[in-house]
Amino acid sequence: MSDFTNELVQHIINGVSLGSIYALIALGYTMVYGILQLINFAHSEVYMVGAFTAFYTARYMGLADKPGFLTLITLIVAAMVVCSIIGVSIERFAYRPLRRAPKLNILITAIGVSLLLQYSGQIIFGADPKVFPNVLDDQTLATLGTAELRLFDVTILGVAVFFMAVLTYMINYTKTGKAMRAVSTNWTVASLMGINVNRIISMTFIIGSSLAGVAAVLIGMKYPKIDPLMGMIIGMKAFVAAVVGGIGSLGGAVLGGLLIGFAEEMVKGYISSTYADAFTFAMLILVLIFRPAGLLGKPSQEKV
Amino acid sequence: MAKPILEVKDLNVFYGGIHALKGVSFEANEGEVVSLIGANGAGKTTTLRAVSGIVPYKGSVTFRGENLANCPPHVIVTRGMAHSPEGRGVFPNLTVMENLELGAYIRKDKDGIQKDLDHCYELFPRVKERLAQKAGTLSGGEQQMLAMCRALLSRPKLLLLDEPSLGLAPLIIAQIFEIVKKVNSEGTTVLLVEQNARMALKVSHRAYVVETGKITLSGSGQDLLDDKRVIDSYLGGP
Ligand SMILES: Nc1ncnc2c1ncn2[C@@H]1O[C@H](COP(=O)(O)OP(=O)(O)OP(=O)(O)O)[C@@H](O)[C@H]1O
Ligand SMILES: [Mg+2]
Numbered sequence: 436m437s438d439f440t441n442e443l444v445q446h447i448i449n450g451v452s453l454g455s456i457y458a459l460i461a462l463g464y465t466m467v468y469g470i471l472q473l474i475n476f477a478h479s480e481v482y483m484v485g486a487f488t489a490f491y492t493a494r495y496m497g498l499a500d501k502p503g504f505l506t507l508i509t510l511i512v513a514a515m516v517v518c519s520i521i522g523v524s525i526e527r528f529a530y531r532p533l534r535r536a537p538k539l540n541i542l543i544t545a546i547g548v549s550l551l552l553q554y555s556g557q558i559i560f561g562a563d564p565k566v567f568p569n570v571l572d573d574q575t576l577a578t579l580g581t582a583e584l585r586l587f588d589v590t591i592l593g594v595a596v597f598f599m600a601v602l603t604y605m606i607n608y609t610k611t612g613k614a615m616r617a618v619s620t621n622w623t624v625a626s627l628m629g630i631n632v633n634r635i636i637s638m639t640f641i642i643g644s645s646l647a648g649v650a651a652v653l654i655g656m657k658y659p660k661i662d663p664l665m666g667m668i669i670g671m672k673a674f675v676a677a678v679v680g681g682i683g684s685l686g687g688a689v690l691g692g693l694l695i696g697f698a699e700e701m702v703k704g705y706i707s708s709t710y711a712d713a714f715t716f717a718m719l720i721l722v723l724i725f726r727p728a729g730l731l732g733k734p735s736q737e738k739v
Numbered sequence: 740m741a742k743p744i745l746e747v748k749d750l751n752v753f754y755g756g757i758h759a760l761k762g763v764s765f766e767a768n769e770g771e772v773v774s775l776i777g778a779n780g781a782g783k784t785t786t787l788r789a790v791s792g793i794v795p796y797k798g799s800v801t802f803r804g805e806n807l808a809n810c811p812p813h814v815i816v817t818r819g820m821a822h823s824p825e826g827r828g829v830f831p832n833l834t835v836m837e838n839l840e841l842g843a844y845i846r847k848d849k850d851g852i853q854k855d856l857d858h859c860y861e862l863f864p865r866v867k868e869r870l871a872q873k874a875g876t877l878s879g880g881e882q883q884m885l886a887m888c889r890a891l892l893s894r895p896k897l898l899l900l901d902e903p904s905l906g907l908a909p910l911i912i913a914q915i916f917e918i919v920k921k922v923n924s925e926g927t928t929v930l931l932v933e934q935n936a937r938m939a940l941k942v943s944h945r946a947y948v949v950e951t952g953k954i955t956l957s958g959s960g961q962d963l964l965d966d967k968r969v970i971d972s973y974l975g976g977p
Contacts, residue, residue, distance in 0.1 A: 610840075610844070613833065613837050613840060613841060614841065614844065616830070616832065616833055616837075617830050617833065617841050620830045620831065620832060620833070621828060621830065623793055623812075623824070623828075624824060624828035624830070625841075626792075626793070626811070626812040626813045627791060627793070627812055627813075627816065627821070627822045627824065627828070628813075628816065628841045628842060628844045628845075628889075628893075629813050629816035629817060629844045629845035629893060630813055630841070630844055631811075631813045632813070
C-alpha cells in the first residue's frame with residue numbers, strides 16, 4: 436500500500452474516533468435545544484466535571500493503576516452519575532426559575548453558569564492540569580501498512596455507538612422518549628396529555644449530561660491531561676457539530692460530530708494543526724450561509 | 740338529580756394588560772353536553788384554558804368536588820378531564836399511533852387501553868387506516884378526529900372540545916357532532932366551544948353565550964335556538 440493510503444486510513448480512524456466523542460457531547464446540546472430552545476453553554480463545564488469525577492473516582496477507589504475494562508466502566512458510570520446530578524441541578528436552579536423569562540435572559544444565565552463552573556473548578560480542583568489515570572492499556576489490534584487500528588479507538592467508537600443506540604431506542608420506543616418528542620413539539624399540548632413537562636425536561640438534562648460524562652472519560656483516556664478549562668474548546672466544537680448537523684436533530688448531532696472530528700484530523704494531517712480549530716469554525720460559517728438549519732435540521736422561523 | 744361535575748365561579752383571566760375573562764360563571768352537570776358559543780375573541784378558548792389549568796386565573800374551578808386551584812394541567816388530566824385544544828394540537832412529527840399512545844399517557848392498564856383503542860377505531864375508522872403515518876400529513880378533518888380520539892384515550896369524565904368543526908367540510912362537521920353525541924351517550928360529559936352555534940346548540944343540553952369576557956345568556960340548547968338575540972347575533976337570521 437502506498438504511503439498516501441496508509442496515512443489516509445490512519446486519519447480516518449483517528450477522525451472517526453475523535454468525531455464520535457464530539458457527537459456524544461453534541462447530543463447534549465441538541466437535546467436541550469430541542470426541548471428548551473436554549474443553547475446550554477454550561478454543557479461544556481458539565482463535561483469538565485465528568486473528567487474530574489473520573490479522575491477522583493480512580494484515585495479514591497484505587498483504580499488509577501488498574502487499567503482494564505472494569506476500570507473504564509466504573510469511571511464512565513461515576514462520571515455519568517455526577518454529570519447527571521450537575522446537569523439536573525443547573526436546570527432546576529438556574530434555568531427553571533426563568534422558564535417564562537425572555538430567551539435572552541436565559542441565554543445570559545447559561546453563560547453565567549458556565550463561567551461559574553469554570554472558576555469554581557479552578558478553585559476546587561486547582562488551575563493546573565492533572566494527568567488522567569491510565570484507564571486502559573492501549574495496544575495495536577491490527578495494522579494496514581503503517582496504519583494502526585488501536586484498542587483506544589475501537590473502544591471509543593464502541594462505547595459511543597453503544598450509548599447512541601441506547602439513546603435511539605429510548606427516544607423512539609419508550610414512553611418517556613415519546614413524551615420528550617411531544618414536549619419538544621408543544622409543551623402545552625404535552626401537558627394536556629398528562630405529561631409532567633418539568634420532569635421530562637429534567638430527564639433531558641440527565642441524558643444529555645450523562646453522555647457528556649461518557650465523552651469526558653473517553654477523552655481522558657485518549658488525551659490524558661485534564662484541567663478546569665478543558666470544556667471550552669471541545670464544547671465549542673461539539674456545539675458547532677450540533678449546529679452543522681442541524682440543532683435539535685439527534686442524527687444531525689452525530690453526523691456533525693463525525694464531520695467535525697474527521698475534518699479536524701484531515702486538516703491536522705495534511706495542512707497544519709494550527710489551522711484545525713479555524714477550519715472547524717470556517718465549516719460553521721459555510722453551513723450557516725448555505726444551509727442555515729444545518730445538514731439534517733428543518734428550517735424554522737425563529738432561533739435564538 | 741342534576742349533579743354538577745364542573746362548577747366555574749367568577750373566573751377572571753388577564754393576558755398582561757388584557758382583561759380577557761371578566762367574571763365568568765357556569766356549570767356542567769354529569770351527563771350533559773354544555774356549549775359555550777360566542778364571537779371571535781369573546782373568551783371561549785380562554786375559559787377552557789383556565790379550566791384545564793393552562794392559564795392562571797382568579798376565581799374558582801371545582802371539578803368532581805375538588806377545587807382545582809394551583810393544579811397543573813398534567814395533574815388535572817389524572818382527575819378525569821381531557822382537553823382537545825383549539826387548532827387540534829396533534830404532534831405533527833409523531834405518528835398517529837404515537838399520538839394515540841400519548842393520549843393514554845397517564846394509564847398503565849394495557850388491556851383497557853387496547854379496548855378503548857378498538858372502540859376509538861370504531862368511532863373513527865379513518866384514524867385506524869393511518870396509524871403509521873405522521874400526524875402532520877393528515878387532513879384537517881382527520882387531525883380533528885385524531886385529536887378527539889387522543890383526548891378520549893385518557894378515559895375522561897369531562898371532555899373539553901375547542902371548535903372541533905373549525906375549517907371542516909359540512910359532511911365532516913356532521914360526523915364530528917354525531918360522534919360528540921355518541922361519546923356523550925356513553926357517559927362522558929362534554930364542554931363544547933363552538934362558533935358553529937346552530938350545530939352546537941342542537942347537540943347541547945344547555946348552553947351559554949359568551950360576549951367580551953362575560954356570560955350574557957344561558958339556557959337549554961333549544962331555548963337558545965329560539966331566542967331572538969341568539970338568532971340575530973349567532974344564527975345569521977331565522
Ligand atoms: N396569549 C394571549 N395573549 C394576549 N391576549 C390573548 C391571548 N390569548 C387570547 N388573548 C385575547 O383574549 C381574548 C379572548 O381570546 P379567546 O382566544 O379566548 O377567544 P375565543 O372566544 O376563543 O375566540 P375564537 O372564537 O376566535 O377562537 C381576545 O381578545 C384575545 O385577543
Ligand atoms: Mg377560541
